[in-house]
Amino acid sequence: MKVILKADVKGTGKKGDIVDVSDGFAKNFLLRRGLAEIATASGVNEIEQQRSADAFHKAETEKALRELAAQVNGTMVTVSIRTGKNGKVFGSVTSEKIASALLALGYEVDKKRIVTKEALKAVGVYDAEVRFMEGVVAKIKVNVVPAE
Numbered sequence: 033m034k035v036i037l038k039a040d041v042k043g044t045g046k047k048g049d050i051v052d053v054s055d056g057f058a059k060n061f062l063l064r065r066g067l068a069e070i071a072t073a074s075g076v077n078e079i080e081q082q083r084s085a086d087a088f089h090k091a092e093t094e095k096a097l098r099e100l101a102a103q104v105n106g107t108m109v110t111v112s113i114r115t116g117k118n119g120k121v122f123g124s125v126t127s128e129k130i131a132s133a134l135l136a137l138g139y140e141v142d143k144k145r146i147v148t149k150e151a152l153k154a155v156g157v158y159d160a161e162v163r164f165m166e167g168v169v170a171k172i173k174v175n176v177v178p179a180e
Contacts, residue, residue, distance in 0.1 A: 033058040034071035036079060041067055048079055094165065100139065101170040104162055109133040109172055112179040115155065125152035125176050130160060134172075152176055 033055045037045050041062065045051045050071050053062065062068035069075060111129050114122045127146040134141045141162055148160045155176050162170045 035062055035068040036071050036075050037068050039067050097164040097168050101164050101168050104139050105170040107172045110175045112177050115178040121153055130174055
């Protein structure tokens with residue numbers, strides 16, 4: 033019996049998959065628990081339309097992220113941090129501070145996407161990466177200056 037899965041079923045398939053299972057398994061387990069519905073022509077067509085729409089939206093999102101990465105790539109961000117009399121830094125520059133500095137430049141970036149190679153605990157210029165998604169990375173420079 034062909035069924036369309038409404039939820040992930042271990043050992044059978046993922047949500048939205050059209051699978052061929054035994055009649056007893058379909059009637060006694062999948063249909064009874066609401067995990068699947070019988071695969072009709074309209075149901076199969078609906079699943080195919082949903083998959084094509086999902087693929088389109090994913091492609092549009094990826095295109096927008098690539099454009100944003102191209103704009104952000106090579107940007108110099110200046111972040112100020114409190115320092116003591118002898119130039120010792122209090123704390124470190126976090127990805128949240130870098131994200132807010134990017135926002136001030138007009139680029140909205142999630143702080144979780146910003147990766148630095150080391151902790152920014154001194155005044156100077158550092159390299160950082162903004163990883164928008166798999167394969168879409170922008171390299172930026174972070175200029176850490178003492179706050180006045």
